[in-house]
Amino acid sequence: MPEPEALAGQAPAKVNLVLEVTGERADGYHEIDTVLQVLELADRVVLSCSGEGGVEVSGPFAAGTPADETNLAWRAATALAQRCGRSVDSLKISLEKHIPAAGGLGGGASDAATTLRLLQRLWPEATEAMVDEAAAEVGSDEPFFLVGGTARARGRGEQVAALPPLDRHGIVLFITPGTFEKKTARMFAALDAFPFDDGQVAARFALTRPHTIDGTGVYNAFERVAFEEFPGLGDLRRALETRAGAPIRLAGAGPTLFWIGPEGDAAGIASSAAGLDCTVIVTATRRQP
Numbered sequence: 001m002p003e004p005e006a007l008a009g010q011a012p013a014k015v016n017l018v019l020e021v022t023g024e025r026a027d028g029y030h031e032i033d034t035v036l037q038v039l040e041l042a043d044r045v046v047l048s049c050s051g052e053g054g055v056e057v058s059g060p061f062a063a064g065t066p067a068d069e070t071n072l073a074w075r076a077a078t079a080l081a082q083r084c085g086r087s088v089d090s091l092k093i094s095l096e097k098h099i100p101a102a103g104g105l106g107g108g109a110s111d112a113a114t115t116l117r118l119l120q121r122l123w124p125e126a127t128e129a130m131v132d133e134a135a136a137e138v139g140s141d142e143p144f145f146l147v148g149g150t151a152r153a154r155g156r157g158e159q160v161a162a163l164p165p166l167d168r169h170g171i172v173l174f175i176t177p178g179t180f181e182k183k184t185a186r187m188f189a190a191l192d193a194f195p196f197d198d199g200q201v202a203a204r205f206a207l208t209r210p211h212t213i214d215g216t217g218v219y220n221a222f223e224r225v226a227f228e229e230f231p232g233l234g235d236l237r238r239a240l241e242t243r244a245g246a247p248i249r250l251a252g253a254g255p256t257l258f259w260i261g262p263e264g265d266a267a268g269i270a271s272s273a274a275g276l277d278c279t280v281i282v283t284a285t286r287r288q289p
Contacts, residue, residue, distance in 0.1 A: 006046055006047065006048040007046070007047045007048075007118045007121060007122060008044060008045065008046045008047075008118075009044075009045050009114045009117060009118050010042040010043070010044060010045070010114065011042055011043040011044070011045050011099075011107070011110035011111045011113070011114035011145070012038040012039055012040070012041065012042040012110055012145075012148070012286055013038070013039045013041040013042065013099045013105040013106060013107060013110065013283070014036050014037060014038050014039060014105060014106040014110070014141070014144070014145070014252075015036070015037055015039065015105070015171065015251050015252070015258055015260070016034050016035065016036055016037075016218075016220060016251070016252055017035045017036070017037055017166075017205065017213065017217070017218055017219075017260075018033070018034055018035040018201050018202045018205050018218070018219050018220075019032065019034045019035075019219065019220045019221055019222065019252070020032065020033040020034065020197035020198070020199055020201055020202055020219070020221055021188070021191055021196055021197055021221045021222075022196050022197050022198065022199050023196050024192070025156065027156075029140070029156040030156065030188050030191075031154070031155065031156065032140070032153070032154065032155075032156065032157060033152070033153075033154050033197070033199040033201075033202040033203070034152070034153050034154075034157070034202060035150070035151070035152050035153075035163070035202055035205050035206065036106075036141075036144050036150070036151055036152075036153060037149075037150050037166055037285050038145075038148050038149060038150075038285070038286045039105075039171055039283050039284065039285060039286055040283045040284045040285070040286050041098060041099060041105075041171075041173070041281060041283040042098060042099070042110075043059070043095055043096060043097050043098055043099050043107055043110065043111055043114075044059075044095075044096040044098070045073065045093065045094070045095055045096075045111055045114045045115055045118065046093075046094040046096075047091065047092065047093055047094075047115065047118045047119065047122065048091075048092045048094070049090050049091055049092070049122070050090065050092075051090065051092060052090070052092070053088055053089050053090050053091045053092055054067070054074075054092060054093075055067045055068065055071045055073065055074050055092075055093045055094075055095065056092065056093070056094045056095070057071075057094075057095050057097060058094070058095070058096050058097070059095070059096040059097035059098055060097065060098060061097040061098060061099060061100045061101060061107075062095075062097045063101070064100075064101030064102055064179075065095065065097055065101045065107075065108070071093070071095075071108070071111075072108040072109060072111060072112040072138055072139060072142075073093050073095060073108070073111040073112045073114075073115040074088075074093060075112065075138050076112035076113070076115050076116050076134055076135065076138045076142065077091055077093065077115050077116075077119060079133075079134035079137045079138060080116055080119055080123070080126055080130060080131065080134040081119075083126070083130040083133065083134060084123050084125050084126050084130065085125075086123055093115060095111055100175045100256065100279075102179045102183055103175060103176075103179065103251065103252075103254070103255065103256035104250065104251035104252030104253050104254045104255065104256045105173070105251055105252065105256055106141045106144075106145065106252065108139075109138075109139050109140075109141035109142045109144075109145055110141075110145045112135070112138050112139070112142050112145075113135060113142050113143075113144075113145030113146050114145070116131045116134055116135055116142075116146065117131070117146070131146065132146065135158075136158040139157075140153075140156050140157030140158070141157055142157075143157060143158045143159075143160050144157065144160050146160075147160045147162055148286075149162060149163075149165050149286075149287060150162070150163045150164065150165050150166045151163055152202055152205075152206045154199075154202075161206075163206055163209060164209050165287040166210075166211075166213065166285055166287070167211050167212060167285075168263060168284055168285055168287065169212070169213065169260050169261060169262070169263060169284065169285045170259075170260070170261055170262060170263035170264070170265060170266030170269075170282070170284055171258055171259070171260055171266070171282075171283045171284055171285060172258060172259040172266050172269045172270045172280065172281070172282055172283075173251070173256055173257075173258050173280070173281040173282075173283065174236070174240060174248070174256065174257040174258065174259075174273055174276075174278040174279075174280060175256055175278055175279040175280070175281065176230070176232075176233060176236065176255045176256065176257070176277070176278050177277060177278075177279075178230070178231070178232075178255070179230075179254075179255055183253060183254075184253045186229065187222055187225060187226065187229060187253040187254070188253075190225040190228075190229055191221060191222065191224065191225055193225075194221075194224050194225075197221055201219045205217075212262075213260060214246070214247065214260060214261045215246060215247025215248065215249050215259060215260060215261070216247055218247070218249045218260065220249060220250045220252075222250055222252070222253050222254060223249070223250045226250050226253075226254045226255065229254075230254055230255040232277070233254065233255050233257070236257065236276060236277065236278060237257055239276055240257065240259075240272060240273060240276070243272035243273070244259065244268075244269050244272040246259055246261065246269065247259075257278075260285075263284055266282050266284075267282065270282050
């Protein structure tokens with residue numbers, strides 16, 4: 001049976017509603033306990049198997065996304081191909097980027113997970129176990145994106161348990177212009193100067209399963225260090241909170257900031273950033289993977 005000319009799928013962004021860092025691991029990673037939520041904001045991933053292979057990047061947030069073998073989607077495809085006895089020589093991965101790179105929104109990891117799901121349709125021998133292993137090999141957020149929706153992740157992120165879906169909420173993202181190389185590793189290193197979390201915030205969220213949430217219910221351990229590590233980020237958050245009259249939180253390891261609350265309030269919150277040095281994206285939580 002011939003392979004289809006192209007397969008396409010969405011790769012949604014995420015925010016961490018809870019992000020606790022609970023310890024160090026012998027493998028160099030950190031133990032986390034996190035509650036994640038996918039968003040309507042999404043990249044578009046297209047796979048084709050005709051012609052020359054490689055990664056092609058386009059879209060409004062293409063800048064900062066590698067188009068070589070370091071790209072997470074390509075690494076995921078390679079990891080799965082090795083398990084399936086397949087070649088990626090003719091595989092073309094086209095990424096239309098609507099999620100800012102290296103901002104704490106998981107765009108690269110989501111691209112990788114969507115690539116794995118599409119390849120699972122393309123390669124019948126790709127079992128669920130193979131897909132899970134390939135995702136965990138590439139990074140910590142990829143296993144969550146295979147589940148999607150609302151979920152709690154532990155370990156280094158590979159232990160994922162789906163939670164009842166969060167009611168639809170508005171999300172406003174404030175994208176700052178700067179980041180730095182090896183951001184996540186640097187942020188974890190900075191956190192090592194502080195006591196580790198105990199996982200109680202994530203456990204309480206998973207147990208109580210709140211139907212509605214605002215910034216007061218969000219917890220992110222990286223907020224202890226982010227406003228020192230990213231120049232100007234603390235000033236931006238203070239300006240946004242003063243203008244919006246609502247809590248503004250850090251997305252993942254940053255530097256993106258976000259507001260969460262009733263969807264009808266999102267436009268007003270977005271307008272509060274007028275004239276500030278950030279790009280504003282209005283989106284919403286997504287119930288389905």
